Amino acid sequence: MKAQALHVAGFGFRREATLASLAQALDQLIEQYGAIDKLAAAHSMLPLVEELGRLRHIEVIAVADAKLPTVTTLTHSTQSLQARGTGSVAEAVALLAAGPGATLLGPRIISADRKATAALAEGAIE
Structure with missing residues (x-):
């Protein structure tokens, strides 16, 4: 039996x-992939994502900015590489x-106004 997946935007x-x-x-992510379990943002970008999480009733995970360059x-x-040390x-x-x-389910998507990007990763629920 496969472990249940966790989908984080x-x-x-x-x-x-x-x-x-x-x-x-x-x-766009929901339309492409289905339900989202949690939202995530770099600590320095948290307030706007937390507001979205409150409106949609989805938990938000904060990620340390210093860890961004450690991910491929x-x-x-x-x-993005110049500003944050990561490709996305x-x-x-x-x-x-x-x-x-x-694992990423696909490359990031870009909002219609080109001001935001979102990507969906799948992990295992512990």
């Missing part, structure tokens, strides 16, 4: 991103929050 976004930017990106991502954004903040956050052995 990680977010990355520009300073000018709005709650609507994140919500639209989350809706599918996407290699030059801007959304992908790195999702993987870190989903736990050891987590």
Whole structure:
């Protein structure tokens, strides 16, 4: 019997991103992959994601900014590498929050206004 999977949506976004930017990106993930168990964000980006979590009644996991460069991502954004030391903040956050052995279900998606990204990682429920 296969262990139950945990689906964690990680977010990355520009300073000018709005709650609507994140919500639209989350809706794209849900449409593509189905239910999301938890949301995740780098500690420095937490307030907006926490607000989205409150509105959607989804728990939010905070990830240390210092851990972002330790993760290999599918996407290699030059801007993200320069700013945060990782190819995709959304992908790195999702993987870190989903736990050891987590895998990305695909590359990050970009919100319609291009201000936010979201990625979905699958980990095992402990």
